[in-house]
Amino acid sequence: MQEETDNKEESLFEAPPIAEQERMCEAIMFASAEPVSVGEMEARMPHGCDAAEALVHLRKRYEGRGVRLVKVGDAWAMRTAPDLGFLMQKESFETRKLSRAAIETLAIISYHQPVTRAEIEEIRGVSVSRGTVDQLLELEWIRFGRRKMTPGRPVTFVVTQGFLDHFGLESARDLPGLKELRAAGLLENRLPPRIMPTSLDSDEDDAEDLQEGQSELFED
Amino acid sequence: MQEETDNKEESLFEAPPIAEQERMCEAIMFASAEPVSVGEMEARMPHGCDAAEALVHLRKRYEGRGVRLVKVGDAWAMRTAPDLGFLMQKESFETRKLSRAAIETLAIISYHQPVTRAEIEEIRGVSVSRGTVDQLLELEWIRFGRRKMTPGRPVTFVVTQGFLDHFGLESARDLPGLKELRAAGLLENRLPPRIMPTSLDSDEDDAEDLQEGQSELFED
């Protein structure tokens, strides 16, 4: 330590400028298969170099960049910035059909919103699993609505804008009513559901099929 | 820089500011030993990013540094500055020494691609041994190109991205002396007058392969 200053002054002559040393450290760290200690770096650099000093500069240079200088034990290495870790993932996508339970639950929410879990269960005739609701929440197709002003003040579910976007609806009111579903053959066994899309233009009379509760939501 | 950020934001709505995109490209480039294409980069970056633009900035940033951004064919890679090669004895690896035949064959393929075996033989005046081609294929410096639309539909050879990477070339157009060779007509495919000995015992592919000018690749 005490000698360092002397050495430096002595060797300053031959040693490359600090900016050049910085470049060297940069290249060494980049190419090295493992973290490199200051000693090792200096051993590879021309005589008189001060790797520690160069590293201070280099570290500063990389502040806020996509990669940074990190100390690993007593060695140094370059690493990608932790906030960019997501770039190092190769995502593979798989599309799966929503389960029947989820679709039914979603359908009930869309037609009856705002609707409580108890109401969903009543309509479906089976209990609604937590996972199903969670999945729909995660898909951001439903969200929590206002609490019902009934005993227990249960939470309600409503569909989201994301839901409307996904299904190409302007509002939940655009969902065809039971009458149309029937006309489209969805409530009868015979007709192929292929005929569906034509009947999507909604008119007012589906209100009969929808339960009263939801209209408040769309009052805007 | 500030201006650019603004422009970018105008045109790309949700895309992160260009400085941030630059960071992302930087991280991706650092993380990968292989060249990464712009498309691949954008696939990993948030929607709306313009990697090509970010790379222009990034390349400038690394000018004169210990590592630099280089273009390799359609892709980009980070490589240490060549003048610092002397620091890297530890990392340097011996490429298997290539025979004179292999070196010449490689040069002929790179300057004349896409080129058939018969054409290589015509230029060198000797038959090309299987081992030579295999060695170059194994190094992944050459690969099979499209078949020539000439009798026998012989396969052609072209150089690879690995070749460009190895020799620090942005594209095959940057081969040393290419322009001069072309100007001198030495990359033309000149059919030998009839009675010329092709000097080869080449059987399957014959001199008829030598037809349309192969310099097409380099035409700008």
Add this chain to the structure above:
Amino acid sequence: MAEDEFEDIGRIENVADRMAAEALIIDVDGFEGPLDLLLTLSRTQKVDLRKISVLQLAQQYLEFVKKAKQIRIELAADYLVMAAWLAYLKSRLLLPPDPTEEGPSGEELAAHLAFQLERLHAMREAAAKLMARDRLGRDFFVRGIPEDMERVKRVTYTATLLDLMQGYARIRTRDDFRPYTMDRDAIFTLEQALERMRGLISFAGTWTDIASYLPDEFSADPVRRRSATASTFAASLELVKEGRVEIRQNNAFAPIELRRKD
């Protein structure tokens, strides 16, 4: 290193010089074929390859081959072919053109040879330049610690509007909703026909038109009749195969008849 790569190429010139001095005592194997040898010889003319004297070159080559043949008997065929051709070329160049002879003139042949030599020479120089470039793994380097790409599998769930409405309809329909399947009430299946035939066949002691086996409810409506006929016929063939009945048809379009086999 660079010098190593050069060495091969540089050697040509050294060899060329040596050759000139040592009066062509040469290991033929040292050359990569006749063209290489010609190139080497031509380099001793020390002129632009385009202005080379092909005649003189041919002379040198023939000279060389002659001497080499004395020393080493097994001269490769390639060399001899080239020698023969050069002798021919020489004669073409020396003699006034024969108007009756077809094909390229001696000058054209000579020009092409000069082109070949120049091209080979150019490629060698290009190869040397290529090898002299900064090279990956020697002069510049890749990232020493590449970061592995983490593979993440993302599952997205989808549903269509139709799914949604079918789901809703399923719940709201009193009668059990079932997904659409083709209703095949006009179809008399092979299985049905077989079952029916198996029951009836024991009564067919004499030849009977298979039309009489059609079920009543399938005989009137032509669509249903068609289906039943086809299935009954197929079922009959099946029974023939099983060896339980015999089948016959006297003429085209005549009734198909069957009879129990005893």
